[in-house]
Amino acid sequence: MLNDEQAVEIFKALSNQIRVNILQILKDPDHNFSTQAHVIREKGFDGGVCVSDIRSRVGLSQSTTSQYLSILLQSGLVEMKRIGQWTYYRRNEVTIKQFEKYIGQKI
Template structure:
């Protein structure tokens, strides 16, 4: 985790996913809170190609900060609140 550089884009993604309904358009057949949002939605919000968004989302998923859920051909991303809280506690203790 410490090898992955902090990046404003990734921090913004984490913040947006805290309240996905407020930051991403509704998607038919998917609940942004329960299912998460797609890489395409994140890319549109960032104004970058989907591959760039997928790279950021992949790093966050690899760190355990995001969870994924496959629905058909799409992958949905949402925050892993338990893991984020664990990481926050670890850094508060001076890890």
């Protein structure tokens, strides 16, 4: 279960519509993005999406997209993996489920 401090960090991350949109589009990467060739070769990171593809989808600069992804990573809502020169992100479903449970029990 999440503690109050972790939940506050998640609430902060979710206080921006674009970050919420990023989580929404990462929920179904097969539908929202093209095949991520490098992830297929790397076992254990299914559903990961390259930063440049996320940037294209949300229509922001590379630096702003990276900053938003960093905030989502720090809150635990996404996971990151570097594969070669590329950085991939996917939703952290464990944390999202824990946050759901936190809200149900504490709020």
